[in-house]
Amino acid sequence: MTVLHAPAALALTGMLATGLVTGTAQVESGLAPRITRVMSELDNPRGLAFGPEGSLHVVEAGRGGSTCVLHRNQRMCFGASGALTRLRDGIQARVAAGFPSYISPSGEVTGAHDVSFLGLGGAYVTVGYGGDPAQRGVFGPEGWLLGTLLQVPASGQWRPVADVAAHENRFNPAGDRIDANPYGLLAEPGARLVADAGANALIDVRADGETSTVAAFPSRPVRATDAVPTAVVKGPDGAYYVSELTGVPFAAGAAVVYRVVPGEEPEIYAGGFKTAIDLDFGPDGSLYVLQYATGPVFFSGPGEVVRVAPDGARTVVVSGLAAPTSLIVGSDGVLYVTNRGTSIGAGEVLRVEF
Numbered sequence: 001m002t003v004l005h006a007p008a009a010l011a012l013t014g015m016l017a018t019g020l021v022t023g024t025a026q027v028e029s030g031l032a033p034r035i036t037r038v039m040s041e042l043d044n045p046r047g048l049a050f051g052p053e054g055s056l057h058v059v060e061a062g063r064g065g066s067t068c069v070l071h072r073n074q075r076m077c078f079g080a081s082g083a084l085t086r087l088r089d090g091i092q093a094r095v096a097a098g099f100p101s102y103i104s105p106s107g108e109v110t111g112a113h114d115v116s117f118l119g120l121g122g123a124y125v126t127v128g129y130g131g132d133p134a135q136r137g138v139f140g141p142e143g144w145l146l147g148t149l150l151q152v153p154a155s156g157q158w159r160p161v162a163d164v165a166a167h168e169n170r171f172n173p174a175g176d177r178i179d180a181n182p183y184g185l186l187a188e189p190g191a192r193l194v195a196d197a198g199a200n201a202l203i204d205v206r207a208d209g210e211t212s213t214v215a216a217f218p219s220r221p222v223r224a225t226d227a228v229p230t231a232v233v234k235g236p237d238g239a240y241y242v243s244e245l246t247g248v249p250f251a252a253g254a255a256v257v258y259r260v261v262p263g264e265e266p267e268i269y270a271g272g273f274k275t276a277i278d279l280d281f282g283p284d285g286s287l288y289v290l291q292y293a294t295g296p297v298f299f300s301g302p303g304e305v306v307r308v309a310p311d312g313a314r315t316v317v318v319s320g321l322a323a324p325t326s327l328i329v330g331s332d333g334v335l336y337v338t339n340r341g342t343s344i345g346a347g348e349v350l351r352v353e354f
Contacts, residue, residue, distance in 0.1 A: 042347030047114030048328040055088035061111035064103025078102040082111040096156040116187035122153040133165035162209040173216040174200035184231035195229040243276040
């Protein structure tokens with residue numbers, strides 16, 4: 001039930017009818033997109049978001065730290081190395097730092113996973129965990145910041161506003177073993193939607209920090225693999241769309257995109273993906289899905305971006321990516337992708353123009 005650790009002004013259209021969109025992605029023909037690197041030297045970059053003034057932001061999961069403990073039968077090293085980094089007028093700068101982060105012996109880093117802005121309220125950031133929330137204290141007093149939702153004002157002086165991981169202990173929405181890993185995030189007036197990759201659930205965080213289950217996604221033993229929801233965006237039709245990584249063995253074609261209407265059961269909007277780790281809608285109503293890998297199982301093969309047009313046609317628009325972890329589409333149709341998202345000091349953000 002744990003998500004991959006190492007290695008969202010849209011035009012309203014009538015295309016989002018209920019039901020499954022199927023098909024095989026075809027490689028884009030014609031001129032290749034123009035790709036430029038706009039941010040670099042990042043520590044495990046993850047989620048992307050535009051700030052209220054239009055500048056691009058990325059969260060860095062960090063590089064762990066020097067407090068090492070035994071957790072999940074592994075030596076994990078914890079520290080405050082996560083950050084929020086902004087690109088404005090071509091200048092890259094960290095605007096908030098000190099987010100919790102831990103690293104495993106294999107180099108897998110868990111920390112700040114996604115960011116979303118809510119007007120003058122500043123940014124919100126999800127901090128992952130991966131495990132039973134009741135065991136976070138093993139990392140010491142600061143360990144309880146894992147699995148939370150942070151609010152980051154313009155000053156950069158962030159604070160925790162909700163213990164999202166505790167929702168799994170209280171309710172266990174998917175009914176499987178206890179595991180929480182808050183990952184994808186969408187902040188909007190009256191709600192902060194969190195895709196919890198460990199709990200296999202979409203969780204709403206109210207302004208007072210209280211949480212409720214919006215949807216639970218099929219996991220073991222209902223199916224042969226877990227859902228592992230990774231991201232949530234709002235579609236042109238007002239429904240929420242959630243990408244799915246799936247669990248072991250991360251088989252090609254097993255991942256789907258869910259359409260979620262609060263109060264109703266989630267339905268599959270599009271299927272046949274591989275390790276879908278993020279998604280966003282373009283100005284024309286096309287859905288862009290980021291696949292972390294493309295090999296038959298596990299995480300072999302390069303990452304790619306698949307565009308699902310309003311009529312359901314699929315096209316691979318970006319390929320050859322290395323451990324990509326997030327994407328976002330601007331109002332001008334320009335795509336941004338975090339690449340080398342499981343690297344310390346080598347992470348980057350790419351700008352893709354078609």
